[in-house]
Amino acid sequence: MKKAGDILGDYMRDLHLHMENGYSSVFKSWGKIAGEDMLSHSSVKDLNNGILLIEADHPGWIQLLQMRRKKILKNVQYYYPELDIIDLRFILKNSQK
Secondary structure (H helix, E strand, O other), X not given: OOOHHHHXXXXXXXXXXXXXXXXXXXXXXXXXXXXXXXXXOEEEXXXXXXXXXXXXXXXXXXHHHHHOHHHHHHHHHHHOHHHOOOEEEEEEOOOOO
């Protein structure tokens, strides 16, 4: 019989592996998903209820992202099917600091 600490440790390791292979990886691989030209002007902000929230630093970049919406969504669904991403939303980065 395993100790509670061992079971919890196994669970946390599995959870960490899942996070590395899925959720956090989508943040790290944004350039591969959207295109390297988008990497310096946009980033993944959040993932909630199957919606990937993408932040861009200028309205023009949001427009370009919207033009590539189908391809970006297809890429993210291909690379990360376990995340069940069904849609993309775009927001403008708050430039006030």
